[in-house]
Amino acid sequence: MRNSIFKRWLFFVGGMIILSLGVALTIKGRLYGLGPWDVFHYGLWDTFGLTIGSWSIIVGAVIVLFTAVALKRLPKLGVYINMFTIGIFIDVFNFLLPEVDGWVMHGIAFTAGVIVMAFGIAFYITPNLGAGPRDTLMLFFIEKFNMKLSSARNLMEAFALVGGFLLGGPVFIGSFLIVFLLGKLIEKFLPVTRRMLVRFIGHDDPDIIKVI
Numbered sequence: 001m002r003n004s005i006f007k008r009w010l011f012f013v014g015g016m017i018i019l020s021l022g023v024a025l026t027i028k029g030r031l032y033g034l035g036p037w038d039v040f041h042y043g044l045w046d047t048f049g050l051t052i053g054s055w056s057i058i059v060g061a062v063i064v065l066f067t068a069v070a071l072k073r074l075p076k077l078g079v080y081i082n083m084f085t086i087g088i089f090i091d092v093f094n095f096l097l098p099e100v101d102g103w104v105m106h107g108i109a110f111t112a113g114v115i116v117m118a119f120g121i122a123f124y125i126t127p128n129l130g131a132g133p134r135d136t137l138m139l140f141f142i143e144k145f146n147m148k149l150s151s152a153r154n155l156m157e158a159f160a161l162v163g164g165f166l167l168g169g170p171v172f173i174g175s176f177l178i179v180f181l182l183g184k185l186i187e188k189f190l191p192v193t194r195r196m197l198v199r200f201i202g203h204d205d206p207d208i209i210k211v212i
Helices: 002-028 036-048 052-071 077-096 102-125 133-145 149-166 173-201
Strands: none
Touching: 002 036, 002 077, 002 102, 002 173, 036 052, 036 149, 036 173, 052 077, 052 133, 077 133, 102 173, 133 149
C-alpha cells in the first residue's frame, strides 16, 4: 500500500513537471498566443517584473487563500505541491529552452507545447491526488453559485484572458485553440496515462482516476 501511494505521488509530481515543460514551450511559441491563465501570468510579468513562474505561484497563492476563507476549509496537500512545482519548473524550462524566431518555429514550439501540456495534465490527474489552485476556485463557483462546471471554467478563463490581454499578454488564435481543444486532448491521453500508472504501480488501484 505505501509503495503504491509513493508511486502515485511520483507520477503526480512528474506530470506537473511535464505540464510545466508544455507551458514553457507555448511561451516560446507565443506569437500564436498563450492559454488564458498563462496570458495573465505573462501580462503580470511584462508589467511588473519578477518571472512568469513567480506570478503563477503568487496568483495560485491568492486563489488558495481566497477559497480557504470563502469555503472555510484548507485545500489538500496536492494543491500546494501543484502551485509551487508548476511555477518553479515553468521558470526552469523557460530558462533552459532557447528563444525561436519566425512564425514557423513559433508554430512548432506552440504545437509541441499544447500536446505536452495535455499529456502532462492527464499524467498528473491520473493518480487522483488533488487539483490545482485554479481548480479549487472553479469548485468554489460551483458550490457557492450553483454554476455548471463548464460555466465556472469559462468564467474564470475569460477573466484571466481579458486581464492578461489588458496587461499586455499575448492573445491570438492559439489562445482560443487551447480553450477549445486542450480538454479533448487530455481525454485522449487519459487512457494512456492510466495504463502507464497501473504498470508503474504493478497492479490496478481503486484510488486512481477511472477512464470511462
